[in-house]
Amino acid sequence: MKSVYVETYGCQMNEYDTEIVKTILAQNSFEIVDDVESASVVLLNTCSVRENAHRRVLQRLSILKELKIRRPTVILGVIGCMAQNLKTELLEEKIGVDVIAGPDSYRNLPDLISKAIGGGKLADVLLSRVETYSDVFPTKDEGANAFIVVMRGCDNVCSFCVVPSTRGRERSRDPEGVVEEAQRLASMGFKQVTLLGQNVNSYCHDDCDFAELVQSVSRVDGIRRIRFTSPHPKDFPKRLVDVVRDNPKVCSHIHLPLQAGNDRILDKMRRTYTQREYCALAQHLRSEIPELALSTDIIVGFPTETEEEFQDTLSVVREVEFDSAFMFKYSERKGTLAERKYPDDVSDEAKTSRITRLVELQRKISFKRNSQCVGRVFDALVEGKAKKPNQIFGRNDANRIVVFPDNGAKPGEFVSVKIHEATPNTLIGKAV
Numbered sequence: 033m034k035s036v037y038v039e040t041y042g043c044q045m046n047e048y049d050t051e052i053v054k055t056i057l058a059q060n061s062f063e064i065v066d067d068v069e070s071a072s073v074v075l076l077n078t079c080s081v082r083e084n085a086h087r088r089v090l091q092r093l094s095i096l097k098e099l100k101i102r103r104p105t106v107i108l109g110v111i112g113c114m115a116q117n118l119k120t121e122l123l124e125e126k127i128g129v130d131v132i133a134g135p136d137s138y139r140n141l142p143d144l145i146s147k148a149i150g151g152g153k154l155a156d157v158l159l160s161r162v163e164t165y166s167d168v169f170p171t172k173d174e175g176a177n178a179f180i181v182v183m184r185g186c187d188n189v190c191s192f193c194v195v196p197s198t199r200g201r202e203r204s205r206d207p208e209g210v211v212e213e214a215q216r217l218a219s220m221g222f223k224q225v226t227l228l229g230q231n232v233n234s235y236c237h238d239d240c241d242f243a244e245l246v247q248s249v250s251r252v253d254g255i256r257r258i259r260f261t262s263p264h265p266k267d268f269p270k271r272l273v274d275v276v277r278d279n280p281k282v283c284s285h286i287h288l289p290l291q292a293g294n295d296r297i298l299d300k301m302r303r304t305y306t307q308r309e310y311c312a313l314a315q316h317l318r319s320e321i322p323e324l325a326l327s328t329d330i331i332v333g334f335p336t337e338t339e340e341e342f343q344d345t346l347s348v349v350r351e352v353e354f355d356s357a358f359m360f361k362y363s364e365r366k367g368t369l370a371e372r373k374y375p376d377d378v379s380d381e382a383k384t385s386r387i388t389r390l391v392e393l394q395r396k397i398s399f400k401r402n403s404q405c406v407g408r409v410f411d412a413l414v415e416g417k418a419k420k421p422n423q424i425f426g427r428n429d430a431n432r433i434v435v436f437p438d439n440g441a442k443p444g445e446f447v448s449v450k451i452h453e454a455t456p457n458t459l460i461g462k463a464v
């Protein structure tokens with residue numbers, strides 16, 4: 033029996049896809065192993081979104097080359113977004129890769145690997161307009177949360193972003209497949225599902241829109257919490273606002289990527305909204321949904337961004353008071369519109385100075401927002417052991433991390449916790 037080891041880089045979508053790949057391979061008589069040394073096939077499921085993700089994979093490949101020198105029969109495969117982005121470049125002799133498969137080619141992996149065992153070097157990077165792997169159920173261990181991919185690809189054209197070229201056109205999975213997967217997960221003991229898509233508000237399958245999909249998933253017995261990520265700020269339908277507010281299973285947390293706070297930069301990024309439109313939407317969501325937590329993604333140093341324009345990003349952050357944020361320095365990506373049109377002309381020093389100030393501001397705001405939770409009691413869905421000894425952690429409805437003394441609760445159990453202290457990233461409390 034051939035044994036396969038898969039390593040995952042990148043986003044939640046890739047984590048999910050790794051499980052899809054494992055299912056496909058297991059159905060084709062491969063044994064899935066947890067240890068690279070005992071594997072006859074090693075696959076890296078890769079990410080291309082920023083240069084450092086890309087670099088990490090190349091570093092890993094140079095280490096794995098040694099493994100191939102020691103055990104020449106090992107098959108090395110690169111799958112996922114970087115495979116799609118670089119295509120056959122990775123098959124060059126000096127890199128030592130045998131198999132390349134893009135995100136829509138996973139059904140062909142057993143065949144590609146068999147041919148590689150026969151001595152070939154193969155790539156399959158055809159993107160599909162229809163593949164959703166809806167009938168392939170991901171292998172899943174136990175835990176608190178399970179991801180469900182509800183749509184693949186992206187039809188937006190944000191100029192900085194490689195995802196449309198690595199994941200192809202947008203397509204929505206049938207709602208029946210999504211609900212069936214939620215039922216299976218519930219029967220395995222999962223209490224929370226997170227619905228994933230690059231742009232969930234574009235979900236559309238026959239007459240079913242995203243709000244309706246969320247409602248259908250919420251009718252699954254045993255699922256007690258539903259999260260989703262990400263909506264695009266260009267459209268946030270009223271029906272989805274109503275669902276988040278009125279359906280007790282749907283968590284009061286929305287991740288709404290801002291990217292930049294200046295209109296000229298937003299336009300160059302092709303985000304299709306202005307600073308005022310974004311702030312109005314954030315304000316509207318906060319006023320409609322009590323206790324809403326808002327998080328975001330921000331890029332600093334997009335080509336031609338001036339210090340003054342960066343100040344606009346800081347003012348939006350001050351105005352909206354995000355509960356948390358992922359913040360990135362602009363990283364030029366091969367195959368994007370920005371790469372073709374705009375030289376990466378903001379110096380690394382300027383990017384570093386901007387991100388440092390942004391992170392500092394956000395830290396203060398997160399601390400302020402978390403401090404408002406002190407004295408309150410939340411239901412935490414336990415995820416596992418915390419870094420501190422004898423402490424465990426979970427998340428509350430608003431997705432805040434709650435750390436408390438280990439009371440024996442296992443991952444997937446709910447515990448009521450009274451908060452007595454806040455830090456910028458966590459709430460600290462005690463089970464009540």
Ligand code: SAH
Pocket residue numbers: 081082192193194195229230231262263264289291329330331360361362363364365
């Ligand atoms: N589809 C998701 C985003 C996926 S990528 C959405 O639109 O919400 C996750 C985040 O990575 C983006 O929101 C963006 O902030 C960041 N990102 C994408 N491309 C980048 C680049 N070239 N440089 C720096 N950050 C980037």
Ligand code: SF4
Pocket residue numbers: 186187188189190193194195196230231264
């Ligand atoms: Fe990339 Fe924009 Fe699509 Fe998100 S919405 S994946 S940032 S192109």
Ligand code: F3S
Pocket residue numbers: 041042043044045046078079080081112113194195198199
């Ligand atoms: Fe995800 Fe990275 Fe691809 S963020 S969609 S794995 S480029």
